[in-house]
Amino acid sequence: MMTGNEQNVAARVDELGAEMLDFLRHLVRIPTVNPPGENYLDCAYFIGRKLESFGYDVDYVAPDGMPENTARNPRLNVIGRMEGRERKPTLHFNGHLDVVPPGVGWTVDPFAGLIRDGRIYGRGVTDQKAGIAASIFAVEAIRRAGVELHGSVEQSATVDEESGGLAGVWYLSQNGYFNSDRIDYVMITEPLNYDRICLGHRGVYWFEVDIFGRIAHGSMPFLGVNAVDIMARLINRIEQEVKPMLAQRCTVMPVEPPGARYATINVNSIAGGQQIDQMQTPCVADLCRAIFDRRFLIEESFDNVKSEVVDLLEQLHDEDPVWSYELKDLLVVHPTMTDPMTELVQQTASAIEHSIGRRPPLIASPGTYDQKHFARIAGIEQCIAYGPGLLDMAHQPDEYCRIDHLIQACKTMALTTMRLLQA
Ligand SMILES: [Zn+2]
Numbered sequence: 001m002m003t004g005n006e007q008n009v010a011a012r013v014d015e016l017g018a019e020m021l022d023f024l025r026h027l028v029r030i031p032t033v034n035p036p037g038e039n040y041l042d043c044a045y046f047i048g049r050k051l052e053s054f055g056y057d058v059d060y061v062a063p064d065g066m067p068e069n070t071a072r073n074p075r076l077n078v079i080g081r082m083e084g085r086e087r088k089p090t091l092h093f094n095g096h097l098d099v100v101p102p103g104v105g106w107t108v109d110p111f112a113g114l115i116r117d118g119r120i121y122g123r124g125v126t127d128q129k130a131g132i133a134a135s136i137f138a139v140e141a142i143r144r145a146g147v148e149l150h151g152s153v154e155q156s157a158t159v160d161e162e163s164g165g166l167a168g169v170w171y172l173s174q175n176g177y178f179n180s181d182r183i184d185y186v187m188i189t190e191p192l193n194y195d196r197i198c199l200g201h202r203g204v205y206w207f208e209v210d211i212f213g214r215i216a217h218g219s220m221p222f223l224g225v226n227a228v229d230i231m232a233r234l235i236n237r238i239e240q241e242v243k244p245m246l247a248q249r250c251t252v253m254p255v256e257p258p259g260a261r262y263a264t265i266n267v268n269s270i271a272g273g274q275q276i277d278q279m280q281t282p283c284v285a286d287l288c289r290a291i292f293d294r295r296f297l298i299e300e301s302f303d304n305v306k307s308e309v310v311d312l313l314e315q316l317h318d319e320d321p322v323w324s325y326e327l328k329d330l331l332v333v334h335p336t337m338t339d340p341m342t343e344l345v346q347q348t349a350s351a352i353e354h355s356i357g358r359r360p361p362l363i364a365s366p367g368t369y370d371q372k373h374f375a376r377i378a379g380i381e382q383c384i385a386y387g388p389g390l391l392d393m394a395h396q397p398d399e400y401c402r403i404d405h406l407i408q409a410c411k412t413m414a415l416t417t418m419r420l421l422q423a
Contacts, residue, residue, distance in 0.1 A: 040074065048060060098159055118402060120406075187386055200375075205329070212325065243265065390402075
């Protein structure tokens with residue numbers, strides 16, 4: 001059941017629909033393509049001006065000292081805060097303002113914000129500018145309905161989520177802009193479908209293996225050690241032994257799709273010996289490098305995950321110690337999951353039930369997003385992802401968001417805000 005105040009606010013969301021869509025259309029028309037990170041300043045200021053006009057105190061934070069923050073492609077994050085009657089609790093909405101490149105296969109202009117058949121089209125509309133629009137207008141609906149909040153609301157639009165979020169949420173968490181003293185609840189407005197709640201994500205270990213053999217004349221390969229052959233042995237061992245072992249490990253996390261509930265490993269790239277397209281040279285390959293993507297579960301510890309890789313390399317090496325290797329860690333993301341019994345999850349679930357009419361499934365994401373930084377660096381325990389876009393639409397050609405989903409997600413966010421902050 002919704003209270004009278006809540007029904008009032010839901011009606012305001014409907015009234016604000018056209019204004020929200022217009023704002024979203026403008027956002028889509030700022031092509032914040034990452035890489036390399038274009039037009040971030042325009043986008044951050046556009047969002048910041050809207051927040052200011054809606055009564056927020058607005059702060060712009062450039063990630064000083066981060067290597068990706070260049071004169072050519074400057075980074076800028078925007079944070080708005082609106083105090084309630086009390087400072088606490090604080091609900092923080094976060095969305096990333098960068099979008100992936102459009103790629104090929106579009107039948108509409110990816111940066112026009114075309115509206116057709118109840119949908120708005122554009123690169124990044126689902127992932128995840130619709131989420132930014134929904135959270136800003138959810139809180140505005142409360143304000144326009146004249147409902148006062150007990151706690152405070154923050155909204156942030158941050159950079160570089162698509163490339164790891166270091167100049168965005170990581171920087172802001174690391175430097176105290178996001179911290180657990182001030183912020184109690186975080187809703188990241190990523191697209192996991194407008195009727196589901198995402199509790200967290202699995203872990204990632206990207207590593208590079210360099211195999212060093214010995215060069216020799218290609219006509220007498222028995223005089224050298226071919227590094228590509230050694231890498232082939234490693235990959236064969238992964239196929240024969242590691243993959244079946246990982247396929248036995250299933251997480252309790254409700255990852256969607258269910259195929260992603262198992263631990264996995266994937267070869268991302270491989271390069272060895274003479275470069276393709278270069279001049280021919282009759283040599284035994286003395287170097288082979290490969291990059292692997294190991295997705296690990298909340299039940300696996302990173303130390304174990306890494307030592308399994310080291311053990312495999314050592315075993316192979318002991319069998320035939322005429323070569324050497326180097327293992328390099330490229331990226332480590334630890335798994336994270338918010339407890340489903342927490343206030344944030346429970347209130348969002350009841351808000352979805354009341355705005356959409358059904359109990360939402362609680363899921364976890366197969367890939368990672370900025371929750372890792374909020375949870376592990378800022379130390380904020382109650383963090384979820386919820387937004388209007390459809391997960392399957394992310395990064396696709398002809399990406400779109402349904403306008404009815406935008407409105408429904410906006411209502412869910414408004415109800416959640418009122419219930420968490422005791423309107
Ligand atoms: Zn995203």
